[in-house]
Amino acid sequence: MSEPGANGDYILEARGLRKSFGDLEVLKGVDFRVRSGELVFVIGPSGSGKSTLLRCFNRLEEPSAGSVVVHGVDLMARSTDINAMRRRIGMVFQSFNLYPHLRVRSNVTLALRRVLRKPRVEADRIAEAALARVGLADKADAYPSELSGGQQQRVAIARALALEPQLVLFDEPTSALDPELVGSVLTVMRDLRAAGMTMVVVSHEMRFAREAADRVVFMDDGCIVEEGSPEEIFERPRSPRLREFVAEVTR
Amino acid sequence: MDLLVETFFNLAIMREALPLLLRGVLTTLALCAVVIPLGFAGGLVLAVLGTTRSRWKRFLLACWIDFFRAVPPLVLLIFVHSGLPFAGIELTAFAAVAVAFLLNNSAYYAEIVRAGIESIGRGQREAARSTGLTATQTLTWVVLPQAVRNVLPDLLSNTIEVVKLTSIASVVALPELLYAADMARSVTYNASPIVLAAGFYLLLLWPVVRLLSRLEHRIAG
Numbered sequence A: 001m002s003e004p005g006a007n008g009d010y011i012l013e014a015r016g017l018r019k020s021f022g023d024l025e026v027l028k029g030v031d032f033r034v035r036s037g038e039l040v041f042v043i044g045p046s047g048s049g050k051s052t053l054l055r056c057f058n059r060l061e062e063p064s065a066g067s068v069v070v071h072g073v074d075l076m077a078r079s080t081d082i083n084a085m086r087r088r089i090g091m092v093f094q095s096f097n098l099y100p101h102l103r104v105r106s107n108v109t110l111a112l113r114r115v116l117r118k119p120r121v122e123a124d125r126i127a128e129a130a131l132a133r134v135g136l137a138d139k140a141d142a143y144p145s146e147l148s149g150g151q152q153q154r155v156a157i158a159r160a161l162a163l164e165p166q167l168v169l170f171d172e173p174t175s176a177l178d179p180e181l182v183g184s185v186l187t188v189m190r191d192l193r194a195a196g197m198t199m200v201v202v203s204h205e206m207r208f209a210r211e212a213a214d215r216v217v218f219m220d221d222g223c224i225v226e227e228g229s230p231e232e233i234f235e236r237p238r239s240p241r242l243r244e245f246v247a248e249v250t251r
Numbered sequence B: 001m002d003l004l005v006e007t008f009f010n011l012a013i014m015r016e017a018l019p020l021l022l023r024g025v026l027t028t029l030a031l032c033a034v035v036i037p038l039g040f041a042g043g044l045v046l047a048v049l050g051t052t053r054s055r056w057k058r059f060l061l062a063c064w065i066d067f068f069r070a071v072p073p074l075v076l077l078i079f080v081h082s083g084l085p086f087a088g089i090e091l092t093a094f095a096a097v098a099v100a101f102l103l104n105n106s107a108y109y110a111e112i113v114r115a116g117i118e119s120i121g122r123g124q125r126e127a128a129r130s131t132g133l134t135a136t137q138t139l140t141w142v143v144l145p146q147a148v149r150n151v152l153p154d155l156l157s158n159t160i161e162v163v164k165l166t167s168i169a170s171v172v173a174l175p176e177l178l179y180a181a182d183m184a185r186s187v188t189y190n191a192s193p194i195v196l197a198a199g200f201y202l203l204l205l206w207p208v209v210r211l212l213s214r215l216e217h218r219i220a221g
């Protein structure tokens, strides 16, 4: 057992993560650490377990074995209030998952009001600040269906930010977007990074990875095969599988 | 022709039967006001209980729902009204109707709400849980509002069926609209009160039917 504080450097520390769906082992013992303020990129072929890994970090997926420690709190411990921890771990999904029956403002305030029990006025103020951060202050009264994909994804980011998370997980945030809308979401993510937000990003935006990532992790077949700086991963890949993958995605 | 008008559209008899039928309308409305919210609430509860992970609980619930959907409501009503007294449970006619309808309607509403819940993608639940909502909060604020909205036309058409079905309360001598009309018919030996009752049902249900077809149109279009 590590004592509290000993891993204070790391916002997220996962050890020996395993996950099986029936007979299919999707994660085969993954160690993963993220320092405060780091932007870690996770890349890898389809089906390699990237989403599953990310979803273990807030226990949307229940790991079969291993530990996840976020901000010194063991997520797997019985005594841990997982709902309280999830508020500190933002998550942004490929398909946005905004609540279609609620206006943009209420999408952002739902957890503030129903979980944190903040009064409406205060929750609205927080929501408007979060929406301003993603450049959508003027869309608070719209319904999600009235927004473009890029705008919807930025609302989803604002929904996560409103809870002041210590860490935000992004699962292919731009994969469902038309190419011309990708930029607006990446701009928001760049701003977040500049503001010191800790982020784990699963994405196929290799240009963004080169430019913004502190570290790139390459996964294949449920294992981390290689990790390093963007230059190391993209310019000097060591393992054949990564070389193949890089050649394919940069073609 | 005259005989037809005399028998079915006799205005004098209709006028005479009107007070009785109006009281019947009020009883029918009172019945609806109890039976519809109760049945819908019961259906919500059953549907929510049905989201449990426990397989045998789901099985028991499915049995309960299937049973009350399969039993003809008339049989159920007669059983509740004249069977339960043998078990020492004496109910007024109104209470018997309310109980029988609760058992029957809630099973139907439950099936509709369940379909609504199943129409909500996993992503909605996951987004809510990822912001710290509990399972119950997620159901209350994210899943159910959308689920109910998605099946609103089915809920409405079931409600129309429920309103029509209140006429079976006449078998336990609850003086709702049809009972009142039939009483007037048997006193006057004339079918006009029944026609008048049909008119009242139409008046009651027509706006709901309109609303329903507008909803269905909106969803289709």
Ligand SMILES: Nc1ncnc2c1ncn2[C@@H]1O[C@H](COP(=O)(O)OP(=O)(O)OP(=O)(O)O)[C@@H](O)[C@H]1O
Binding pocket: A021, A024, A026, A044, A045, A046, A047, A048, A049, A050, A051, A052, A053
């Ligand atoms: N709920 C589930 N039940 C069964 N199998 C699953 C489930 N979720 C994921 N899998 C399987 O686990 C494997 C890894 O899936 P995962 O979504 O983590 O991959 P990924 O790296 O995110 O892929 P992609 O790039 O396509 O998103 C796949 O083979 C997938 O079919």
Ligand SMILES: [Mg+2]
Binding pocket: A050, A051, A052, A171, A172
């Ligand atoms: Mg994935």
